[in-house]
Amino acid sequence: MADYSAPEIQDDIHVPAVQVGSMAHLKPYPAMEKHMLPLGFPEARLADWQEKGIAKLGEMLKKYRSLQVHLDICVKCGACTDKCHYFLGTQDANNMPVQRADLMRSVYRRYFTTAGKLFPGLVGAKDFDEEMLQQWVTYFHQCSQCRRCSVFCPYGIDTAEVTMAAREIMDAIGVGHKYSTEIISKVHEVGNNLGIPKPALQGTLAFLESDMLENTGHEVRLPLDEAGAEVLLVAPSADFFSEPHIQSLMGYAKVFHQAGIRYTISSVAAEAANFGMFIGSFEQKQKIAKRIREEAEALNVKRIVVGECGHAWRVAYSFWNTLNGPFDFLDPRYPVPQHICEFTYDLLQRGALHMDKEANDGYVVTMHDSCNVARASRMGEHAGGQFEIPRALIRASCHHFVEMDPDTTHERTFCCGGGGGTLTDELMELRIKGAMPRVTALKQVMKRDKVNFMALICAICKAQFSKVLPMYHIPMETVGGVHQLVSNAIQLGVNKGVV
Amino acid sequence: MLTILAYLVVGIFVVGFTQRILLYARSPAPLKIPTTPAPTTTAGVVWRLFTEVVFFNSLFKGDKWAWLGGYLFHGALLLVLIRHLRYFVEPLPPFFAHVQIAGVVAGVAMVGGLGLLLLRRLLIDRVRHVSSPSDYLWLLLLLGIGFSGLVMQFFLRPDIVHIKGAMMGMWSSSQSLPLLTLGDVVFLAHLCMVAVLIVLFPFSKLMHAGGIFFSPTRNQVDNPREKRHVNPWAAGQHTKESTHG
Numbered sequence: 001m002a003d004y005s006a007p008e009i010q011d012d013i014h015v016p017a018v019q020v021g022s023m024a025h026l027k028p029y030p031a032m033e034k035h036m037l038p039l040g041f042p043e044a045r046l047a048d049w050q051e052k053g054i055a056k057l058g059e060m061l062k063k064y065r066s067l068q069v070h071l072d073i074c075v076k077c078g079a080c081t082d083k084c085h086y087f088l089g090t091q092d093a094n095n096m097p098v099q100r101a102d103l104m105r106s107v108y109r110r111y112f113t114t115a116g117k118l119f120p121g122l123v124g125a126k127d128f129d130e131e132m133l134q135q136w137v138t139y140f141h142q143c144s145q146c147r148r149c150s151v152f153c154p155y156g157i158d159t160a161e162v163t164m165a166a167r168e169i170m171d172a173i174g175v176g177h178k179y180s181t182e183i184i185s186k187v188h189e190v191g192n193n194l195g196i197p198k199p200a201l202q203g204t205l206a207f208l209e210s211d212m213l214e215n216t217g218h219e220v221r222l223p224l225d226e227a228g229a230e231v232l233l234v235a236p237s238a239d240f241f242s243e244p245h246i247q248s249l250m251g252y253a254k255v256f257h258q259a260g261i262r263y264t265i266s267s268v269a270a271e272a273a274n275f276g277m278f279i280g281s282f283e284q285k286q287k288i289a290k291r292i293r294e295e296a297e298a299l300n301v302k303r304i305v306v307g308e309c310g311h312a313w314r315v316a317y318s319f320w321n322t323l324n325g326p327f328d329f330l331d332p333r334y335p336v337p338q339h340i341c342e343f344t345y346d347l348l349q350r351g352a353l354h355m356d357k358e359a360n361d362g363y364v365v366t367m368h369d370s371c372n373v374a375r376a377s378r379m380g381e382h383a384g385g386q387f388e389i390p391r392a393l394i395r396a397s398c399h400h401f402v403e404m405d406p407d408t409t410h411e412r413t414f415c416c417g418g419g420g421g422t423l424t425d426e427l428m429e430l431r432i433k434g435a436m437p438r439v440t441a442l443k444q445v446m447k448r449d450k451v452n453f454m455a456l457i458c459a460i461c462k463a464q465f466s467k468v469l470p471m472y473h474i475p476m477e478t479v480g481g482v483h484q485l486v487s488n489a490i491q492l493g494v495n496k497g498v499v
Numbered sequence: 500m501l502t503i504l505a506y507l508v509v510g511i512f513v514v515g516f517t518q519r520i521l522l523y524a525r526s527p528a529p530l531k532i533p534t535t536p537a538p539t540t541t542a543g544v545v546w547r548l549f550t551e552v553v554f555f556n557s558l559f560k561g562d563k564w565a566w567l568g569g570y571l572f573h574g575a576l577l578l579v580l581i582r583h584l585r586y587f588v589e590p591l592p593p594f595f596a597h598v599q600i601a602g603v604v605a606g607v608a609m610v611g612g613l614g615l616l617l618l619r620r621l622l623i624d625r626v627r628h629v630s631s632p633s634d635y636l637w638l639l640l641l642l643g644i645g646f647s648g649l650v651m652q653f654f655l656r657p658d659i660v661h662i663k664g665a666m667m668g669m670w671s672s673s674q675s676l677p678l679l680t681l682g683d684v685v686f687l688a689h690l691c692m693v694a695v696l697i698v699l700f701p702f703s704k705l706m707h708a709g710g711i712f713f714s715p716t717r718n719q720v721d722n723p724r725e726k727r728h729v730n731p732w733a734a735g736q737h738t739k740e741s742t743h744g
């Protein structure tokens with residue numbers, strides 16, 4: 001791997017001049033045969049890939065209104081062109097959302113519209129040839145499906161939908177992407193993205209329990225596969241093994257402990273992440289999510305709570321009910337599924353938790369809204385709950401909280417640079433450059449308000465920032481979960497139980 | 500002959516536009532994908548679409564210059580279209596006296612808005628990069644329509660009766676080409692450009708005018724937990740509806 005230098009951080013986010021092909025060299029590793037076959041994809045590129053690819057596009061158009069409408073109605077107004085973090089960080093013309101989507105739109109025009117069949121040059125219609133396919137491989141893997149472009153488009157054109165469709169078409173012709181297909185294979189084989197077998201998981205949980213006992217003097221539990229518990233906790237698997245994720249896991253455990261609510265983790269469904277979304281496959285999304293429903297039934301729980309993970313929350317909140325619903329075997333008094341932030345917030349409202357804000361006095365905190373939570377799902381009963389609820393938890397846990405530039409938070413938030421299936425080493429250059437807008441906004445508040453902690457609720461964001469912030473000379477400890485702050489502040493043993 | 504042409508033009512538009520809209524309406528929306536800020540009720544979605552169509556709300560957030568040019572152009576276009584009703588409606592409703600003046604202002608605003616959009620397309624490197632020839636041609640066509648309209652409004656009043664006569668003569672007899680005044684030529688050019696616009700409308704990006712109502716990121720209610728959204732083509736689903744949550 002080459003030695004990457006991070007771009008110079010300016011005082012503000014500036015829109016760069018367009019460059020053609022500045023990121024053309026960066027492709028993901030191709031998928032391996034052993035990861036493609038189990039997912040039902042051809043093991044290698046088909047001989048008749050061109051025909052099959054065009055046919056697949058035709059099929060997708062009939063299945064997705066988003067694709068049909070969004071490929072048709074773009075007026076090339078350019079409002080989205082400066083909205084993508086990858087364009088801002090790389091200057092590559094094809095990383096402007098409309099231009100990325102045009103890689104598919106031009107093929108759509110060529111084969112599916114009268115204008116493109118008759119006058120390809122006039123309307124920018126292009127053949128689905130080798131060169132085009134190579135551009136698809138490159139640029140549809142330089143999109144994190146963060147949907148920032150969609151917020152500002154007059155028609156809500158969502159390049160994430162186009163990227164997902166493109167990846168599904170590529171999979172169908174045997175041109176897969178190693179990172180996502182490998183991880184999905186592991187989920188089907190072992191039950192989680194990291195491929196952690198049950199004994200290893202058991203060991204870790206036991207270790208963390210003794211750790212918490214030592215540090216707090218309380219027997220805070222991390223139960224595994226306990227049938228009859230009230231709640232099934234589905235966390236991203238990184239929460240069991242990576243820093244800073246583990247800190248949040250301990251936060252969840254303390255909340256359950258303090259509320260006196262019995263919960264369990266499942267070794268079969270020890271993974272909230274659902275990379276089926278990254279490759280655009282409805283069937284994979286459905287299959288991966290099904291394990292969780294089945295485990296909830298098998299363990300006879302009443303509620304499902306999802307841990308801190310951005311895209312997992314999108315899949316759970318927006319898609320679960322469609323994929324594998326209705327969940328009428330669960331307790332109807334609680335939302336299905338429930339986010340861990342909603343869960344903790346509810347307890348806080350009911351006075352079940354006591355927080356000592358001083359525990360976090362060493363921190364000046366800001367919040368990074370993770371795109372999939374911010375732009376593709378919700379929390380609570382009202383629009384915008386996905387912003388207010390995590391902030392309410394932060395405010396309850398510390399004295400010093402400040403916001404970053406409003407152009408970079410809430411629905412305008414910038415992706416961390418590693419979402420949507422790009423969190424892989426070979427795309428490191430993209431990840432570093434794509435983090436530039438967020439890092440710029442963070443550096444502003446570090447300078448102005450002495451911020452030294454950026455709280456967030458996404459496992460991928462945590463992994464990405466821990467790796468990339470140091471390249472911008474920001475310590476990796478600056479990033480952590482909202483429940484890490486909760487974990488520090490929560491008072492154990494006072495007034496235990498739900499009131 | 501002119502009448503037949505007119506019917507043909509309108510016919511192509513109506514059939515083409517309807518087909519496109521039916522295609523959008525019939526394409527399934529498998530999943531809930533509204534973009535934040537997403538309303539949680541149907542009334543909220545109606546309001547959201549209203550603000551998008553009437554104020555270009557998202558575009559305003561995204562790009563102030565495009566909004567200004569686009570808003571001037573579309574607003575003026577609407578007024579101009581209303582004003583054109585006087586050629587087709589008998590008798591004219593009384594409020595048309597006011598629309599007349601507004602219509603003249605609108606003509607100027609329309610050309611100004613289009614000019615701004617064209618300048619943006621030429622001057623901003625990002626927008627220039629994403630434009631294909633057709634994107635310029637649409638602006639030029641609309642500018643052509645606007646200019647010819649203004650020229651007739653202010654300088655050269657065409658004589659409709661004369662034009663009609665001339666056209667009839669052209670098709671029906673072998674006499675040499677009748678003389679058209681400059682005003683007549685401008686009018687015919689105006690008419691032809693409008694015909695081209697109407698015919699190409701359903702086959703082009705102008706379908707944004709109907710498509711905007713079918714964009715799932717904008718027209719869906721954000722209530723996936725409360726109300727089960729069913730994917731019509733999914734296999735192996737439990738198909739029962741449910742409303743708990």
Ligand code: HEM
Pocket residue numbers: 075076077154551552553555558565566568569570572573616617634637638641705707708709711
């Ligand atoms: C429901 C009705 C309509 C809505 C909500 C709408 C909305 C919009 C918006 C938001 C834009 C992007 C911003 C801009 O560049 O102006 C746009 C562009 C455009 N619209 Fe419309 N429009 C409608 C009807 C029409 C009609 C009837 C026409 C043509 C006669 C038209 C022609 C255009 C053109 C040519 C552009 C591209 C402008 C450019 O090149 O920058 N629109 N429209």
Ligand code: SF4
Pocket residue numbers: 073074075076077078079080081097098152153154155156157
């Ligand atoms: S903002 Fe929307 S309509 Fe405008 S260029 Fe981008 S995708 Fe096309």
Ligand code: SF4
Pocket residue numbers: 083084085086095096097100142143144145146147148149150159160163
């Ligand atoms: S979805 Fe995000 S990453 Fe993809 S084009 Fe849009 S802004 Fe860029």
Ligand code: SF4
Pocket residue numbers: 144145146310311369370371372373414415416417418419420458460461
């Ligand atoms: S990893 Fe986080 S910031 Fe990046 S796309 Fe996912 S949710 Fe967004």
